[in-house]
Amino acid sequence: MATTRASGSDRARDGVPVTSLPISDKALAWLLLIAGLVGLAAAFVLAVEKFTLLRNPDYLPTCSINPVLSCGSVMSADQAEAFGFPNPLIGVAAFPVVAMTGAALLAGAELKRWYWIGLQVGATFGMAFVGWLIFQSLYRIGALCPYCMVVWAVMGAVFWYVTLRNAGAGMFGARVGRSAVVRWSARWHLVVVTTAAVLVLTLIAHRFWYYWSTLA
Numbered sequence: 001m002a003t004t005r006a007s008g009s010d011r012a013r014d015g016v017p018v019t020s021l022p023i024s025d026k027a028l029a030w031l032l033l034i035a036g037l038v039g040l041a042a043a044f045v046l047a048v049e050k051f052t053l054l055r056n057p058d059y060l061p062t063c064s065i066n067p068v069l070s071c072g073s074v075m076s077a078d079q080a081e082a083f084g085f086p087n088p089l090i091g092v093a094a095f096p097v098v099a100m101t102g103a104a105l106l107a108g109a110e111l112k113r114w115y116w117i118g119l120q121v122g123a124t125f126g127m128a129f130v131g132w133l134i135f136q137s138l139y140r141i142g143a144l145c146p147y148c149m150v151v152w153a154v155m156g157a158v159f160w161y162v163t164l165r166n167a168g169a170g171m172f173g174a175r176v177g178r179s180a181v182v183r184w185s186a187r188w189h190l191v192v193v194t195t196a197a198v199l200v201l202t203l204i205a206h207r208f209w210y211y212w213s214t215l216a
């Protein structure tokens with residue numbers, strides 16, 4: 001899989017050169033812009049549905065399709081307010097930052113090292129939270145929220161490519177930036193993304209096979 005040779009302006013501030021990136025800076029910018037907008041849209045709809053459900057406990061969310069794809073079941077669970085307020089508010093606050101980062105890069109902005117590190121911290125927290133939510137949805141709540149799954153997908157893409165960019169740029173130090181793991185990850189980035197998606201889909205199929213089998 002092709003990698004993109006970075007220019008001199010793409011060097012990390014600690015002096016470690018970017019030897020290769022899985023996607024170009026422009027492609028990363030577009031990914032952040034699109035993922036941020038899609039994530040914001042999904043989080044906003046979830047927030048509206050959640051507040052509507054809070055006002056009217058009998059309300060049936062638009063994404064409650066069947067016993068498995070049931071946003072109502074997910075939104076009514078304690079896990080839907082993990083920090084004492086509706087989870088979608090996190091996305092409403094965070095995804096605009098992702099989108100604006102992509103827009104700034106497309107406009108030619110050169111972001112400082114501290115900004116990339118901050119974005120990494122946010123992306124890592126988001127990915128960890130998504131992993132927790134996936135586990136809770138599958139094995140504790142026993143239902144899936146389609147809008148939440150959109151957030152899972154875009155968060156996974158943002159985390160993966162921001163991490164690869166920062167690692168390749170030496171943001172985590174020279175040894176990490178030049179390591180075989182980073183080079184391998186950059187070379188096979190699409191394989192990793194595909195494998196992760198297939199793994200989640202396999203877990204979903206296995207967990208709810210009792211229902212899917214009745215549809216045949």
